[in-house]
Amino acid sequence: xxxxxxxxxxxxxxxxxxxxxxxxxxxxxxxxxxxxxxxxxxxxxxxxxxxxxxxxxxxxxxxxxxxxxxxxxxxxxxxxxxxxxxxxxxxxxxxxxxxxxxxxxxxxxxxxxxxxxxxxxxxxxxxxxxxxxxxxxxxxxxxxxxxxxxxxxxxxxxxxxxxxxxxxxxxxxxxxxxxxxxxxxxxxxxxxxx
Numbered sequence: 001x002x003x004x005x006x007x008x009x010x011x012x013x014x015x016x017x018x019x020x021x022x023x024x025x026x027x028x029x030x031x032x033x034x035x036x037x038x039x040x041x042x043x044x045x046x047x048x049x050x051x052x053x054x055x056x057x058x059x060x061x062x063x064x065x066x067x068x069x070x071x072x073x074x075x076x077x078x079x080x081x082x083x084x085x086x087x088x089x090x091x092x093x094x095x096x097x098x099x100x101x102x103x104x105x106x107x108x109x110x111x112x113x114x115x116x117x118x119x120x121x122x123x124x125x126x127x128x129x130x131x132x133x134x135x136x137x138x139x140x141x142x143x144x145x146x147x148x149x150x151x152x153x154x155x156x157x158x159x160x161x162x163x164x165x166x167x168x169x170x171x172x173x174x175x176x177x178x179x180x181x182x183x184x185x186x187x188x189x190x191x192x193x194x
Contacts, residue, residue: 021054084174087123091175095119095182106187115183120175127171135160 024032033051040049095102102115110118139160146152 080170084170087171087174088178091119091123091178094122095178099182102182102185103187103189106183106185112180112183116176116179119179119182120172123175124168124171127168131164131167135164 022036024036036051037049040047098119102119105115105118139155139157142155146155
């Protein structure tokens with residue numbers, strides 16, 4: 001918000017004048033403030049003159065939210081990283097368990113794309129089920145949290161669809177490395193181990 005709104009308020013609790021909002025032209029603070037002070041003292045000689053810019057008031061009001069934003073962002077990044085490591089480990093485990101099946105599929109002529117799809121579809125299905133369960137709760141919680149603010153934005157379903165697509169993309173990227181590595185292996189290695 002530009003620094004062209006400011007708030008004049010009286011320090012006296014029993015003052016009948018309260019506070020006054022004045023809008024001044026942008027970049028004219030140096031000339032406007034002395035004139036306003038002189039006029040204020042002329043009109044209200046017994047009331048102390050204090051002022052504060054409105055954008056500074058807004059910054060103070062949302063300082064706590066700014067700190068929480070940093071904490072939540074750090075927690076989200078850490079959570080996504082740990083979930084990605086778990087997903088990567090799970091894809092390695094699934095590839096090891098299906099090592100012989102992949103070898104047989106390759107001998108029978110399965111392409112790399114089909115093998116990658118076969119290995120990824122189970123994990124992506126589980127992630128999709130988890131998202132379908134979690135999204136209504138997240139929608140409800142975010143709307144309840146935003147109700148506490150006088151000025152707020154609405155969280156629509158499109159936000160959660162975009163978040164879901166982002167999660168599926170991250171999961172696909174995480175699992176695709178191991179899936180492609182397993183799909184490109186020599187099928188003889190899978191069939192001769194026992």
